[in-house]
Amino acid sequence: MSESHSEHRPKRPGPDVDYRPTSRDYFYLMKFRVTKILLISSLYDAFTLEEEGLLMEQISSEYRDLALSSPPQVVRVSTGKEALEELRHGRYDLVITMSQVVDVDPCEFCAEACTLQPDVPVVLLAAGPEEIPVFSSFEDRKGIDKIFYWTGDSALFLAITKYIEDKANITADSRLGTVKAILVIEDSPMDYSTFLPVLYTEVMRQTQALIADGLNEQEKWFRKKSRPKILLAESFDEARVLYEQYKKSLLGIITDVTYPRHGKVEQDAGFQFIEEVVDEDLPILVQSHQNEHRQRAERLGVSFREKNAETVTQGMRSFLKQHLGFGDFVFRRPDGTEVARVSEISEFLDFMQHVPLESIRYHGHKNDFSRWLLARGETTLALELKPKKVSDFKHDGEMREYLVEAIRKSQREKRLGIITDFSQETFEFEEAFNRLGGGSLGGKGRGLAFLGQLLHHSNVGKDFEDCTVRLPSTLALGTDIFDAFMASNELYDYVAGNPPDPELSTRFSAANLPEDVRESLGVFLKHTHHPLAVRSSSLLEDSQSQPFAGVYATYMLPNNCEDEALRLDQLCQAVKLVFASTFSERARAYTQSVVPGAEEKMAVLIQKLVGGHYGTRFYPIYSGVGQSANFYPVSPLERDDGIVSAALGLGRIVVEGGKVLSFSPAHPGILPGLTTPEEIAEGTQNYFYALDLEKKIFDLRDGEETTLKVLQVSEAEGDGTLRYVASTFDPVDNRLRDGVDSRGPKIVTFAGIRKYDMLPFCELISELMAMGEKGMGRPVEIEFAGALAADGTPEFYVLQIRPLVTLRERQQVVIDRTDLENALILAGDALGNGILEGIEDIVMVSPGTFEPTRTIEIAAEVREFNRSLDKIPYILIGPGRWGTRDRFAGIPVQWHEISWARAVVETALEGFSLSPSQGTHFFHNITSLGILYLAVPHGSDENFIRWEEFERAEVVSAGKYVKHLRLPGPLAVKVDGHSGNAVVFRQ
Numbered sequence: 002m003s004e005s006h007s008e009h010r011p012k013r014p015g016p017d018v019d020y021r022p023t024s025r026d027y028f029y030l031m032k033f034r035v036t037k038i039l040l041i042s043s044l045y046d047a048f049t050l051e052e053e054g055l056l057m058e059q060i061s062s063e064y065r066d067l068a069l070s071s072p073p074q075v076v077r078v079s080t081g082k083e084a085l086e087e088l089r090h091g092r093y094d095l096v097i098t099m100s101q102v103v104d105v106d107p108c109e110f111c112a113e114a115c116t117l118q119p120d121v122p123v124v125l126l127a128a129g130p131e132e133i134p135v136f137s138s139f140e141d142r143k144g145i146d147k148i149f150y151w152t153g154d155s156a157l158f159l160a161i162t163k164y165i166e167d168k169a170n171i172t173a174d175s176r177l178g179t180v181k182a183i184l185v186i187e188d189s190p191m192d193y194s195t196f197l198p199v200l201y202t203e204v205m206r207q208t209q210a211l212i213a214d215g216l217n218e219q220e221k222w223f224r225k226k227s228r229p230k231i232l233l234a235e236s237f238d239e240a241r242v243l244y245e246q247y248k249k250s251l252l253g254i255i256t257d258v259t260y261p262r263h264g265k266v267e268q269d270a271g272f273q274f275i276e277e278v279v280d281e282d283l284p285i286l287v288q289s290h291q292n293e294h295r296q297r298a299e300r301l302g303v304s305f306r307e308k309n310a311e312t313v314t315q316g317m318r319s320f321l322k323q324h325l326g327f328g329d330f331v332f333r334r335p336d337g338t339e340v341a342r343v344s345e346i347s348e349f350l351d352f353m354q355h356v357p358l359e360s361i362r363y364h365g366h367k368n369d370f371s372r373w374l375l376a377r378g379e380t381t382l383a384l385e386l387k388p389k390k391v392s393d394f395k396h397d398g399e400m401r402e403y404l405v406e407a408i409r410k411s412q413r414e415k416r417l418g419i420i421t422d423f424s425q426e427t428f429e430f431e432e433a434f435n436r437l438g439g440g441s442l443g444g445k446g447r448g449l450a451f452l453g454q455l456l457h458h459s460n461v462g463k464d465f466e467d468c469t470v471r472l473p474s475t476l477a478l479g480t481d482i483f484d485a486f487m488a489s490n491e492l493y494d495y496v497a498g499n500p501p502d503p504e505l506s507t508r509f510s511a512a513n514l515p516e517d518v519r520e521s522l523g524v525f526l527k528h529t530h531h532p533l534a535v536r537s538s539s540l541l542e543d544s545q546s547q548p549f550a551g552v553y554a555t556y557m558l559p560n561n562c563e564d565e566a567l568r569l570d571q572l573c574q575a576v577k578l579v580f581a582s583t584f585s586e587r588a589r590a591y592t593q594s595v596v597p598g599a600e601e602k603m604a605v606l607i608q609k610l611v612g613g614h615y616g617t618r619f620y621p622i623y624s625g626v627g628q629s630a631n632f633y634p635v636s637p638l639e640r641d642d643g644i645v646s647a648a649l650g651l652g653r654i655v656v657e658g659g660k661v662l663s664f665s666p667a668h669p670g671i672l673p674g675l676t677t678p679e680e681i682a683e684g685t686q687n688y689f690y691a692l693d694l695e696k697k698i699f700d701l702r703d704g705e706e707t708t709l710k711v712l713q714v715s716e717a718e719g720d721g722t723l724r725y726v727a728s729t730f731d732p733v734d735n736r737l738r739d740g741v742d743s744r745g746p747k748i749v750t751f752a753g754i755r756k757y758d759m760l761p762f763c764e765l766i767s768e769l770m771a772m773g774e775k776g777m778g779r780p781v782e783i784e785f786a787g788a789l790a791a792d793g794t795p796e797f798y799v800l801q802i803r804p805l806v807t808l809r810e811r812q813q814v815v816i817d818r819t820d821l822e823n824a825l826i827l828a829g830d831a832l833g834n835g836i837l838e839g840i841e842d843i844v845m846v847s848p849g850t851f852e853p854t855r856t857i858e859i860a861a862e863v864r865e866f867n868r869s870l871d872k873i874p875y876i877l878i879g880p881g882r883w884g885t886r887d888r889f890a891g892i893p894v895q896w897h898e899i900s901w902a903r904a905v906v907e908t909a910l911e912g913f914s915l916s917p918s919q920g921t922h923f924f925h926n927i928t929s930l931g932i933l934y935l936a937v938p939h940g941s942d943e944n945f946i947r948w949e950e951f952e953r954a955e956v957v958s959a960g961k962y963v964k965h966l967r968l969p970g971p972l973a974v975k976v977d978g979h980s981g982n983a984v985v986f987r988q
Contacts (some may be wrong), residue, residue: 026914030180030226033169034094035162040077041084041098043778045804048451079106088117095165099975101126107147115144122146122165126189148190154441154540154600156198163201167230174230175250181229182250183325184243186271188235188260192308195600197231199317200247204229232641236260237270241278252372253284253325258294275301282367284324315493330373332356335363353405358397365391365400434472437521438555440480443538443604445801452802455776462770466796468761473608476525478518480540480602483580485515496584506702509581514573523569525607526560532610532619532692533558537582539603541592552896553603554582557610557651557708559619562697573608574701578607590897610692610880611786611798615720618710620691621786622722623754624652628805629770630780631665642667649717649726649749650689651709652784658885661686662751666763669755678737681904682730686749688713702968714747725760760787762796773802782803814977816984826906826946826973826985828935834978837904837933838988842870844902844968846879846892848910850962856881856888862963864898868964876972876985877902878951880910903932904985908946909939933976935983
């Protein structure tokens, strides 16, 4: 990484010489560039980082602005062995390895990589927060230059590249005095991975926004190259070295409070650094998760940001604008009174000639003029003003004259225009994936785009010629639209107060989308009158380690109103309410449990709804969820066979945990847990969702189901859809007859699809899941829907794909005899892998108080106990399916209502026996968080729960149905992910 250019670089004179940089000097800035990157990752990780287009778009834009020929070349390999071979034969500027290298330990790989190319920086990208502690100590890094945590934001990749370049160039570039730096002190990879992309993006955005109009391309290039660099230190001692070396170039400091000093973590290291080391008049921002540090920061006269309380973007943007000169210049009197506020150089010059002289003297003492001009690319002018002191002038009037004359030299510089990437004239929607606005597509959009690539390069179309396999036509609204919407309506401060959901919906509905976005959506609606689904696609949604499945909103629109303006209003309201769901109660609870303090942004997918018109309703013949890993295999099923949960109608019933049919496409004749006709009739779907086409006027604030109909299965008989999915129950012979021609109740068994291939399904879904698993490098979950085209051709649509976070099998769990002797719960159908110790609290719905008809009231009590146990982990125990929307199948809690549960136990009671949860958003989120999940059947000799032990426990508090218990001594939970066995026992 150490490239020497000293023989070509002009020598800077000594510190006493009045040196001003020339155009020739700027050519030597940023001499080291990352031009070739070696990336070790799975195919899906590569797509997320490299292929989505967002990363390349950002880097390409940066390179175009700098008049460079091309962005970095990224060479991807899948294994450590391949990577080492590349390093033996080719030169790389940067190596980035995901933590999930399949054939070698990441630390061992990094150490060996450094022996092959000692100067190449090696960055480890961890896929989940649980992987960070393994590598975070300095002693264990073994050749790793820096560890980052992949948040799903493609800007992180750009930040890593720029960080490596800044680190390599700062020494040489700072000698000219034209390049400034921001010192960041932070030892948490999760935290700096969250705000460094924001900081880099904001610095680049502000730098670009502040370049004056009318500059020639060469001057623009020079100024872009002199943007502030960012220095990152992870300890007090490292920060001290960087400060002493570059303090004359520092624009400001951003520091955490707690980090190591002399190898030992100091609780107030940040304040020690400010008090003991900093000897310049620099803007400083103190960041901490603990608001109690605010008072000390204020006493020191520095800024403070609570990491959990405000968004990263707003915090960084505020600091850059208010303290580093990127915002308005505010003329003040010595007592702090505001005199005037300007945003442009021309305004600055006008006011400079009229503001009180005492204001000019005040800002001259603080060097505010130089700092503000430097942020605007006025490097030469800023360097000319900086050494000037108030005492150099005979009087304040002379100082004013000098400043005005100096600024007039730069008055001819103008701002550059803005380029948009959306053309209304060329807009097409049919069978397309279109994009409106910049920024990220979000996790769901990214997954859908990746799936489109997989389908394009696969043989699925050739293998299933009699069936059309495709994605739904999609218009994606990038996260830049969300940013603009939030800012223009001043919503960031509003959501910081955590308003209740009804108020949130009302406020967002009343807000205005940017006018150009609304106009574009109007053009879009002119191209389709088909029913639409408006879906969330946040940054964190459907990522590798925290899928956020079902946390945000989805709205279905009939899109058939005769009033074109009202139809547009309905679509705009749906988009705004999806934005609002970013800050809903359940979203806030989930985010705080998974990635506290993370920056969340929302993209939106507008898709043609899959289905057919049946009178006044619209719905698909089938929809559902397929998982390539089966968490609860029943012999002869295997875990790798996969499992499908499918239903008649819209998939809402599936993802919300209603009673639907589950089967393995590898063994379609077996219905797990259902053997007799009575069990099948009782345990499968009895209602379905359809879009209500008669609902032409509605208010989506009434809920996501506002435009939907809930219908009994029998009501679909006249639509002709049951012939594919239903059987007939013959009560006389007590048997199920395939098809719907005979008399009797119709039961959704999918016999026509499972047994007779009336529509291509089992082989097709198996191939798609295998393709997705291979592409993502891990088990996947696919949402799908099927319908018939106008000519009767079967259509299979893949609605989305997400990684299915399964076992983190780093820890081998052994359940020994002692554990079994002290067991209170023993289960053979468990999900997860790991050990949970020291749990003292239990929230339980006992058999004696459980009433199947009172599950809504029970869920409300559980919610109150969860709220009272704020941040206290507990075990949740109760009958039926947790998280179902079918109130008669279990307790219909939502995720945020049990957010502090760390182990969940589903039990079956006599007369209330259900198969374990499968395929729900709720269940998916539980598993992705690593929460241990146990299912205990009724009447089993090998599995049990000792209710009597829990009934004898101390009752901390109790409701009518739910108790908060505490047993004498802590409990432990062990789950062996390989066998599915689990035990809860006294420690």
